[in-house]
Amino acid sequence: LMFDNxxxxxxxxxxxxxxxxxxxxxxxxxIIRGNSLVLNCTVHGETRPSAxxxxxxxxxxxxxxxxxxxxxxxxxVDDPSLTVHNVTAEDSGTYVCKLMFDNxxxxxxxxxxxxxxxxxxxxxxxxxxxxxxxxGTESVRQFFHRRLPAPTLEAHLNTWQTRLxxxxxxxTRFKCHQTQxxxxxxxxxxxxxxxxFDFTLLYKLIRNTFLLTYTWNQPLASLGNTEMDDLERIxxxxxxxxHNTDLKISNHDFKLQWKELSEAxxxxxxxxxxxxxxDLKKQTIDxxxxx
Numbered sequence: 001l002m003f004d005n006x007x008x009x010x011x012x013x014x015x016x017x018x019x020x021x022x023x024x025x026x027x028x029x030x031i032i033r034g035n036s037l038v039l040n041c042t043v044h045g046e047t048r049p050s051a052x053x054x055x056x057x058x059x060x061x062x063x064x065x066x067x068x069x070x071x072x073x074x075x076x077v078d079d080p081s082l083t084v085h086n087v088t089a090e091d092s093g094t095y096v097c098k099l100m101f102d103n104x105x106x107x108x109x110x111x112x113x114x115x116x117x118x119x120x121x122x123x124x125x126x127x128x129x130x131x132x133x134x135x136g137t138e139s140v141r142q143f144f145h146r147r148l149p150a151p152t153l154e155a156h157l158n159t160w161q162t163r164l165x166x167x168x169x170x171x172t173r174f175k176c177h178q179t180q181x182x183x184x185x186x187x188x189x190x191x192x193x194x195x196x197f198d199f200t201l202l203y204k205l206i207r208n209t210f211l212l213t214y215t216w217n218q219p220l221a222s223l224g225n226t227e228m229d230d231l232e233r234i235x236x237x238x239x240x241x242x243h244n245t246d247l248k249i250s251n252h253d254f255k256l257q258w259k260e261l262s263e264a265x266x267x268x269x270x271x272x273x274x275x276x277x278x279d280l281k282k283q284t285i286d287x288x289x290x291x
Contacts, residue, residue, distance in 0.1 A: 020045030022080075022108040024097050030114045037087050037113060041080040041097050049099035049106075052080045058093030087115050121248035127280060128249060129241055131261055135276050136234045137199040139269035143227060144194055144202050147210060153192055157184050160209045174208045176201075203235055230264040237261050 021044045031037050039054075054075050055062040065082075067075050073083040080099070084091055092115045097108040118126065148156055157164070163174035166181045176184065180201050184192050194202070207216065214228045220236050223229040237257070249257065262277050 020047050020049070020099060020101075020106050022097055022099050022106055024095065024108045024111050026111060026113070029112060030116055031087055032119050033088055033115055033117050034086055037084040037091065037115075039082045039084070039095055039097070039111065039113075041074075041082065041108065043080060043099065047101065049077055049101055051100040052077055053098040053100060054082050055096045055098065056091075056093040058090075062096065089115050089117065091115050119248070121250055124249040124251065124254035125241070125244065125247050127283065128237075128254065128257055128261065130280055131258065131265065131277065132234060132237045132241055133199070135273055135280065136237070136261065136265050137202070138276075139265045139273055140199060140202050140206075140231060140234060141194060141197070142269050142272065143231065144197075144206060147206070148194075150194070153194060156209065157192055161185060163208075174204075176204070180204070199234075199238065203231070206231065225267060227268060230268040233261070233264045234268070 023042045023044075025040045025042070026038060041052075043049075052075055054065040054067075056065055057063065065072070065075070071085055073085070074080065075082045080097060082095075082097070092113055094110050094112045096110050099106045160174065161184075163170070163172050164176045164181060164184060166176050166178045183196050183201065186192060197205070206212070212228060216232065218232060220233065223233050258281070262281075265273060265277065
């Protein structure tokens with residue numbers, strides 16, 4: 001305070017301003033396509049930012065996220081946390097939150113998010129489906145070839161042609177659909193080739209024309225480890241997979257079913273398909289991010 005002939009000074013007061021820090025987190029860095037991604041933003045410090053900016057990079061430079069009401073919630077000064085609705089593969093990447101001040105900016109830690117096309121349970125279903133429908137069918141085809149080598153196929157089919165005929169007068173269990181019959185008896189000079197037969201046709205021919213002594217339609221729990229048991233086991237698994245309307249298999253069930261089915265396929269193929277089975281089993285969760 002200044003007077004005409006004097007001055008008086010007060011005591012000093014030092015003000016400490018806490019530096020602002022920002023941290024982002026999320027419940028899981030993996031999220032299923034179509035769900036909402038919640039990126040929590042925690043701000044420490046008393047200085048209020050003038051703006052909040054979110055960035056994302058995915059193998060390239062950082063890009064500012066343009067917030068739109070139908071796609072995003074939050075990301076504002078009052079609510080810096082960000083929710084991304086109905087995520088797609090394009091929402092995968094590394095996220096950073098920036099707080100903007102008049103003459104400065106503060107960046108959060110980075111967080112890398114993976115958007116998965118399918119869930120663990122759906123991925124399990126997909127792998128078991130391929131094991132059964134693709135590799136399993138090939139093991140049945142190999143069994144078919146061992147029992148009926150290619151040079152003997154035509155003569156064998158000719159023996160059963162009448163009973164395989166799709167005509168309306170054929171009421172036997174041997175009857176084929178027209179598309180199946182055309183594969184078995186193509187127009188000359190083309191000859192039947194078992195490589196064109198799907199599982200259903202292979203199974204029909206094995207069951208109805210091989211004259212095997214075997215009790216069909218046994219429950220899965222009653223099957224042993226013979227070739228015919230493994231053939232029937234693959235047949236049952238195909239039906240179970242086809243009737244799985246959820247298209248999901250739990251991790252627990254997947255381990256049990258994979259073991260039983262893969263062992264059956266290996267036995268029926270005389271271990272020739274071991275590499276294919278191992279390669280399929282090794283396919284990782286990362287394949288799910290391919291859209």
